Amino acid sequence: MRSRILESAKSLFAEDGFQNVSIRKIADKIEYSPATIYLYFKDKDAILFALHNEGFRTLFSRQGENMRIVDPAKRLRALLEGYLDFALDEPEYYDLMFMLFTPLPKILKTSEWRYGRRAFRALQTTIQECQNKGLLKNTSIEAASLGLWGAAHGIAALLLRQRASMLPEDELPALAREGLRMLESHLLPLAPIPSA
Amino acid sequence: MRSRILESAKSLFAEDGFQNVSIRKIADKIEYSPATIYLYFKDKDAILFALHNEGFRTLFSRQGENMRIVDPAKRLRALLEGYLDFALDEPEYYDLMFMLFTPLPKILKTSEWRYGRRAFRALQTTIQECQNKGLLKNTSIEAASLGLWGAAHGIAALLLRQRASMLPEDELPALAREGLRMLESHLLPLAPIPSA
DNA sequence: TTACGACATTGAACACTGTTCAGAGGGTGT
DNA sequence: ACACCCTCTGAACAGTGTTCAATGTCGTAA
Known part of the structure; x- marks a missing residue:
């Protein structure tokens, strides 16, 4: 039952966008009463x-595959590009996870919020390894991780919220990837490190 | 009257966040009936x-001041940092302008949407000037502008949506600025251009 | 077979939302 | 006195998230 609710919620989100999905619509889709949903989920936020x-x-x-790359610079590039690809492939999930305001405030305090910390730690250790190799110098790891994550996130967010409408729409995904790779090529050169 | 509505709407947004402001609350604040607001604004989206x-x-x-900087690299850096500062100083406005889904879909089609294009053009010409000086090579202007804008936007967006809660909260603005400057320092070196 | 308790489900309501519209009220000009 | 315009609003409609007493449907024990 729980999973049936989640399934139809997810498919409705994908169809009708986000704020247009109500508890009643989910209930209609699974042919149950709205009140039934509250037996399996405390809240709409819980869904x-x-x-x-x-x-x-x-x-x-x-x-997971990208985390196996040994060269930290290549791994970091793969992680950033994988992050952007995820955002473009699964816009509904991405919206929920990184752009929506609603479900988080409570989570930040109550639940331990494992996933975010785990992902962030992976990013930070990768950056640490890059710094050990002489890349991304002169910055704290915290600022570097925020900057790199933010770069990938921002490009994705502009596309998903349709803020880049001044660029041709059908080329947007390609431009987004090119833009990210352009940042990477300046920050994480694959060629031998330029003389510092 | 129009301006009174806008003023109280703005102050309510700043106080109670965004989705918690209803037409009725605005009407209460200016001591008019909810229906009155519809005499001055077609929609909630119009507000x-x-x-x-x-x-x-x-x-x-x-x-405007930043646009007067002659050196395009310095100008671009100032524009990006000014953009981030605006986001941190005026989070409600920033949310509305770049992160909210609601008001845009109609605007993109009906209204000519001057502001966005104007700002984007300014960014692009600045990047063009940078490329003329040998910076930001090997990228289309479209991708470069999307990447740089996205970087600044993403850092701001992560802060405003409280996604960077694994970093100490009181240092977040400083870390955001440091992260952006770190990106800039790799992309737009102020020192003479390194040998290509 | 009957009685009981545990479980799943729901209709109806509450307080809220954005929005519309017929009508009330006041002011001015004829 | 009448007509006109303008500003404003009460009341309603359809929708939202959420709650709760009440209903039905089981399997088990007497």
Whole structure:
């Protein structure tokens, strides 16, 4: 039952966008009463949070392969590009996980919020390894991680919120990837490190 | 009257966050009936759009000084940092202008959407000048502008949506600025251009 | 077979939301 | 006195998230 609710919620989100999905519509789709949903989920936010977690699981499973790359610079590039690809492939999940305001405030305090910390730690250790190799110098790891994550996130967010409408729409995904790679090529050169 | 509505709407947004402001609350605050608001604004979105425009005006007035910087690399850095500062200083406006889904879909098609294009063009010509000086090579201007804008936007967006809670909260603005400057220092070196 | 408790389900309501519209009220000009 | 315009609003409609007493449907024990 729980999973049936989540399934139809997810498909409705994908169809009708986000704020246009009501408890009643989910209830209609699974042919139950709206009140039934509250037997399995405390809140509407609880539904969002469940999908939120599901999204993090698929993001992790996508990035698992990339985490095996030994060269930290290549790994970092792969992680950033994998992050952007995830955002473009699963816009509903991405919205939920990183752009929506609703489900988080409570989560930040109550639940331990494992996923975010785990992903962030992975990013930070990768950056640490890059710094050990002489890359990304002169910055704290905290600022570097925020900057790199923010770069990938921002490009994705502009596309998903349709703020880049001054660029041709059908080329947007390609431009987004090119833009990210351009940042990477300046920050994480694959060629031998230029003389510092 | 129009301006009284906008004023109380804006102050309520700043107090109670965004989705917690209803037409009725605005009406209560100005001591009029909810129906009165519809004499001056077609929609709730129309109110958001008006504030949206106001936000762009203040962003432009802030960036006006930066546009006078002659060195394109310095100008670009100032523009990006000014953009981030605006987001941190006026989170409600920024949310409305770049992160909210609501008011835009109609605007993109009906209204000519001058502000966005104007700001984007300014960014692009600055990047063009940078490329003429040998910076930001090997990228289309479209991708470069999307990447740089996205970087600044993403850092701001992560802070405003409280996604960077694994970093100490009181240092977040400083870390955001440091992260952005770190990106800039790799992309737009102020020192003479390293040998290509 | 009957009685009981545990469980799943729901209709109806509450307080809220954005929005519309017929009508009330006041002011001015004829 | 009448007509006109303008500003404003009460009341309603359809929708939202959420709650709760009440209903039905089981399996088990007497």
